Amino acid sequence: MVRTPDSHSGNRGSIPRIAAKSNFLMLPDSVTNAIELFKKLPGVGKRGAQKLTIDLLESKDDVFSELITNLVTMKETVKFCETCGFFADQKLCNICSNYDRDKFKICLVEKVTDVFNIEKTGVFNGVYHVVNRLISPIDNIFIQQTNLPFLLEDRIPKLIPKLTNDQQLELVIFFKAGFSSEATITYLREYLKQKGLTQNVQTTKLAEGLPLYYNPDNLDQATMVKALEDRRAI
Ligand SMILES: [Zn+2]
Numbered sequence: 001m002v003r004t005p006d007s008h009s010g011n012r013g014s015i016p017r018i019a020a021k022s023n024f025l026m027l028p029d030s031v032t033n034a035i036e037l038f039k040k041l042p043g044v045g046k047r048g049a050q051k052l053t054i055d056l057l058e059s060k061d062d063v064f065s066e067l068i069t070n071l072v073t074m075k076e077t078v079k080f081c082e083t084c085g086f087f088a089d090q091k092l093c094n095i096c097s098n099y100d101r102d103k104f105k106i107c108l109v110e111k112v113t114d115v116f117n118i119e120k121t122g123v124f125n126g127v128y129h130v131v132n133r134l135i136s137p138i139d140n141i142f143i144q145q146t147n148l149p150f151l152l153e154d155r156i157p158k159l160i161p162k163l164t165n166d167q168q169l170e171l172v173i174f175f176k177a178g179f180s181s182e183a184t185i186t187y188l189r190e191y192l193k194q195k196g197l198t199q200n201v202q203t204t205k206l207a208e209g210l211p212l213y214y215n216p217d218n219l220d221q222a223t224m225v226k227a228l229e230d231r232r233a234i
Contacts, residue, residue, distance in 0.1 A: 031057065083155065085130030085147055086115050095119075095127055102126045104159060106151070107172040110134055114174060121224045126172065129155070134180035135187055141180070143187060152191055160200050168202045172231060185234065204231040 027035075031053060038049035056064060080086065081093035084106075088094070095101055095115075105126025109115060110133070118124050132147045143149060159169055171188070175181035185203070192198050206227040 080130075084128045085132065086112055086128055100125070104163065104167065105170045105172065106155075107174050108151075109174045110176060117224065118174065118228070121221055121228060123225050123228050124172075126170070131175075131184070134175060135184045136180035137183065138179075146184070148184075148188070152188075156197070156201065160197070163200060169200055171201060171203045172228075173203060173205045173234070189234075203234050205234045206231050 034053045034056070035046075035049045038044050038052050039046060044052070056067075059067070077089045078087050079089070081088040081096055082091050083096045084093060086093040086095060088096075090097070096103075102125050105124075107118060107124060107126055107128050108131055109118070109128055110131055112130055115128050115130065118128075129151050130147060131151075133141050133145055135141055135143060135146060135148075156169065163169060173181075173185060173188075175184065185205075188203060192201050192203070
C-alpha cells in the first residue's frame with residue numbers, strides 16, 4: 001500500500017475540511033467577493049468560481065487588463081440581433097448580415113447556445129431564429145412568451161414575396177425533443193396551414209435515427225452533421 005501523509009492520520013476526513021475553512025477565512029475580502037460573484041453565474045459552482053478567481057489573480061497584468069477592458073466593452077456593446085435573436089454588436093448579427101448565407105433556410109433553435117453547436121459543424125449555410133422559449137401550456141408558456149410571433153408575423157411574410165417560382169422557404173426545427181418541442185411544432189404547422197402557407201414554407205426536422213429525447217447540447221459533431229444533412233419534411 002502506498003502511504004500518503006494522510007493515510008495514517010486516522011482522521012482523514014476532517015483535516016481538509018478544517019484547512020479549507022481556515023484558508024477561506026484567510027482570503028482578502030476582495031478575493032472572497034470575486035468568488036461569490038462568479039458563483040452567481042449560471043453553471044459556475046464553488047470550485048469553478050475559486051479556480052476562475054485564482055486564475056485571474058495569477059494572470060499577467062497585461063492579460064488581466066485586456067480581459068477586463070474587453071468584458072466591459074462586450075457587456076456595453078453586445079445585444080441581440082434584431083432579426084434572429086443571436087448575439088450582435090450591430091443591428092444584425094454576423095450571420096444575418098453575411099450575404100453568403102441562405103436567408104430562405106431558417107433554423108429554429110431554442111437557445112443562443114444552440115447556434116454555436118450548429119455553427120461548429122460547418123454544414124449549415126442558412127440563418128437562425130432563436131425562439132428563446134418553447135410553447136409549454138403546462139408551464140404557462142404560450143406563443144406570446146416566445147420569439148415566434150416575430151418570425152411568423154414579420155420575418156416570414158417579408159421573405160415570401162422574394163421567393164422565386166419553385167423556391168420554398170425552409171424552417172429547420174432544432175429543438176430538444178420533448179412535449180414542449182412537439183407543442184411548438186404543432187403550433188407552427190397549424191399556423192402555416194391556417195395562413196395557407198404550406199406550399200411556400202416547408203418545415204423540416206433533424207434526421208431520424210437520433211435518440212428520441214436527444215439534447216442538442218450533448219450531440220457529438222458527426223451525429224450533428226448527419227442529422228442536419230439528412231433532415232426530413234414534417
Ligand atoms: Zn441575426
